[in-house]
Amino acid sequence: MTDVKSYLREWAMPHVLCPGCAHGIVLRSFLVAVDDLQLDQNKVALVAGIGCSSRLVGYADFCTLHGTHGRAPAFATGLKLARPELSVVVVTGDGDGLAIGGNHLIHAARRNIDITVILLNNSIYGMTGGQVAPTTPPGAFASTAPGGNTEASFDACKLLIGAGASFVARVLAATPIEMTKLMADGMSHRGFSFIEVISDCPEYFGRYNKAGGGAAMLTGLTLRDEGVAVPLASKRFVNHVPSSAPPPGITTGVLHREDRPVFVGVRKAVDDES
């Protein structure tokens, strides 16, 4: 295995993310997945919008595009149509992908364009100061919900299955080996692949909700991990921290996979018919 640091823009490191933020683990797992798939560094395009998660593309030494808030799937759609030989990957967050860019995300899924979307869900708007996001669980505290969130939250995977994504998976940032495997599967899948990574935000979500630092939040996540019946390389956390009754489980693994026609653009479809 190559040293994943060879895929980093080392001059840009260390990254801006807070201590304990698991987004860096996600970036690392992604780099390992690219290495496992033996992809040409110049044939991988990372597209991002705005947010903590979207900062990741700045540190990865591929073709990268840092676009406007929520519009990463739109940029990626255009890029894939113009340069179909590229592996196009969108890195987005729960606010960027599900609130500001919700429409772009579901319509890219509906078209089943052959891109991969990695959505880092940390349940809060981290970069702007800990406001309520569409994924903040009911009852959780945030800077705009000092009395606890009164809204229901999105299940991103259900949303994307409904929108027509042909590969939908969920994984925890605390299980990097599974994450790498699912990312490689998603990138190999022909069609729209959606991978929701449950990440953490110790600085805002953790602080407001007294969930502890990054280590405690990640350990807490693993206690809630309920894998679906898929064979995955498994290397679990060694849990040093005893926990009280855990909150509801998080279903991880490949939740949906189907083969259906991939959107290749009008011009290509017309060419194929003639």
Add this chain to the structure above:
Amino acid sequence: MSDNTSGLVLAGVGGQGVVMASMIVADALVRAGHDVKQSEVHGMAQRGGSVFSHIRWGPQVDSPLVPVGTASVLASFEWAEAIRWVPYVRVGGVVIADVRTIVPPGACADRRSWTTRYPEIDPSLLLDRRLKARLIDAAATATALGNVRAANSVILGSVAAFVDVEQSHWEASIERLVPRGTVDVNLAAFRAGLEVAEAPTPAPAPEHRGFSGPHQIDIRQEWCKGCDICSRVCPEYCLEVGSDASLNVSNPDACTGCRLCELLCPDFAISISAPRQTAHVGAFNEPGEIEDESD
């Protein structure tokens, strides 16, 4: 043995299939018309303990146990088990030893220096005793045939070369006893084992397994943010975050190279690399040294 029976000892580690192999040997001997008694002892089998089986055959066998110093063949599926059972072999007997190594946790003598008491793969340990020795890399042979799990059939093939039973009996027993669907690969492995035993081919150096020394922990302090994830997940408590949020390796000798810290470091600050010192499992001697000493 003073009477006209012969003895065979099969040895290995729990889970390797020693009992199945001894059933095949006994079945083949019965087919050849011998009176056969077989007895097996399971150690802490599920915990990687020693498992062995005695087989005695002849016109009439009274006890299943092979007395020390009387076995005509010892077949071992693991290197250290071969050494352990060598005293059972008679002068001029045959030792067939797989060079596979399975280091038991109990052989770890010192966690600081990572010395183990595991014996080196050294053919002279066998040859000093006036034995015919065959060192076989059965796993490599079986892998070349397409299924590493047929390794035991390679050993059985080598056993068959030294036991006076027709090949058809052996093959009938293998067909009857191995799992359905693996008959072909096991028969191929058996025949490969026969060839290996009859014309000893140089065995390749086995891959070093087991304890292999403390891994190198390299920390890139300028990237580390002291978030404490690594020190909380390390099963061996190797890492420690100081009061100034600096990451220190507090227990470098305990690192087993599991890489949890490296995989879970969000800041790419930890690299685990293979140990600089080599394992004590020992180097494999030149295959040319494996020779028959007494015939």
